Amino acid sequence: xxxQRMNRRxxxxxxxxxxxxxxxxxxxxxxxxxxxxxxxxxTTNASSAICGDAKKGQQLLADGSSAQKNAIDxxxxxxxxxxxVQINYKGGGSGAGVTSFNQGQLAFAGSDSAxxxxxxxxxxxxxxxxxGIDLPMVGGPIALGYxxxxxxxxxxxxxxxxxxxxxxxxKWNDAAIKKLNPSATLPxxxxxxxHRSDESGTTDNFTKYLIATTPDNWKYSGGKxxxxxxxxxxxxxxxxxxxxxxxxxxxxxxxxxYVADGVKAVSINTGASAPVAPSTDSxxxxxxxxxxVGTGNDLKLQLDYNTKAEGAYPITLVTYEIVCxxxxxxDTLPATKAFLTYIASEDGQKVLSGINYAPIPDxxxxxxxxxIASIS
Numbered sequence: 578x579x580x581q582r583m584n585r586r587x588x589x590x591x592x593x594x595x596x597x598x599x600x601x602x603x604x605x606x607x608x609x610x611x612x613x614x615x616x617x618x619x620t621t622n623a624s625s626a627i628c629g630d631a632k633k634g635q636q637l638l639a640d641g642s643s644a645q646k647n648a649i650d651x652x653x654x655x656x657x658x659x660x661x662v663q664i665n666y667k668g669g670g671s672g673a674g675v676t677s678f679n680q681g682q683l684a685f686a687g688s689d690s691a692x693x694x695x696x697x698x699x700x701x702x703x704x705x706x707x708x709g710i711d712l713p714m715v716g717g718p719i720a721l722g723y724x725x726x727x728x729x730x731x732x733x734x735x736x737x738x739x740x741x742x743x744x745x746x747x748k749w750n751d752a753a754i755k756k757l758n759p760s761a762t763l764p765x766x767x768x769x770x771x772h773r774s775d776e777s778g779t780t781d782n783f784t785k786y787l788i789a790t791t792p793d794n795w796k797y798s799g800g801k802x803x804x805x806x807x808x809x810x811x812x813x814x815x816x817x818x819x820x821x822x823x824x825x826x827x828x829x830x831x832x833x834x835y836v837a838d839g840v841k842a843v844s845i846n847t848g849a850s851a852p853v854a855p856s857t858d859s860x861x862x863x864x865x866x867x868x869x870v871g872t873g874n875d876l877k878l879q880l881d882y883n884t885k886a887e888g889a890y891p892i893t894l895v896t897y898e899i900v901c902x903x904x905x906x907x908d909t910l911p912a913t914k915a916f917l918t919y920i921a922s923e924d925g926q927k928v929l930s931g932i933n934y935a936p937i938p939d940x941x942x943x944x945x946x947x948x949i950a951s952i953s
Contacts, residue, residue, distance in 0.1 A: 629915035633661030641674020641687030672776025689778020707903025718855035744807035771829030
């Protein structure tokens with residue numbers, strides 16, 4: 578499908594950019610006429626800085642958030658080429674990742690929701706002498722992608738979104754949508770609202786936004802599992818995006834990296850002077866205001882879904898890498914620590930904006946780097 582090709586192309590460009598940066602770092606320059614032994618020594622030292630104590634041929638198994646799958650794929654490509662470590666990240670959803678991590682099956686997991694208290698308790702059975710912790714690593718907006726013929730610039734607000742996804746607004750020419758889009762030609766077309774069929778941190782964050790901003794219109798408790806009645810479902814962000822692309826009148830929620838090829842993104846009326854479109858910059862503005870509310874080595878964040886700041890996009894998520902603070906498996910710890918160190922590094926974070934993700938703000942990622950250095 579064209580959508581998949583677009584995503585693969587974005588991935589390739591991002592991976593090539595990082596891979597090239599790593600190659601330059603690892604290989605250095607031989608323009609100074611230095612000897613081959615000097616060049617070899619430089620390469621070895623630089624590779625050690627990138628790869629840490631990871632041994633060539635090591636394998637890591639990871640799973641979780643599909644929201645960060647495109648970012649992980651780019652990072653894995655670059656890191657594996659530099660260090661010879663094989664990392665298999667399934668991207669089966671946040672719920673699956675946390676479950677598998679707490680069953681001792683993974684070196685690390687990705688989740689778009691921080692660990693719940695009961696999940697932290699369960700992790701202590703796997704993390705000998707420690708527990709699972711949340712490391713914020715990937716930021717980004719949750720886009721509302723839509724496919725409505727003849728409508729190129731669509732504005733919605735929280736109450737209208739809640740009613741659409743709760744099957745209370747069922748036509749695109751509904752009065753509430755017309756009021757927000759007075760100059761648009763809205764068709765008499767049925768709305769096909771797509772949600773995730775699997776347990777998803779993207780669902781959790783999208784519904785947290787609805788709960789925080791329009792509780793009178795969204796009566797559900799929230800969580801990783803979709804609770805509202807009606808609509809259509811698909812697995813993973815890629816599945817929801819494909820459903821929207823293929824269905825006239827469709828709307829769905831997924832990460833910005835999946836908006837392409839005929840799928841447009843809604844701008845949100847937040848109460849600021851102008852509606853805000855999803856972008857890496859508008860998401861970073863929102864995430865920069867997040868507060869660290871985790872304790873100890875846990876870096877769980879509290880996002881501001883009610884922001885009215887100019888240019889701040891309110892429907893954001895942060896994907897956490899979940900790892901033991903102590904008691905990681907000895908055989909995979911060196912490679913796990915090296916990979917996490919790389920993706921939290923300046924070079925690792927730089928690739929994100931190139932593939933429609935938001936780098937974690939400096940003040941937060943600095944704490945992530947310190948925490949990674951201390952895991953054992």
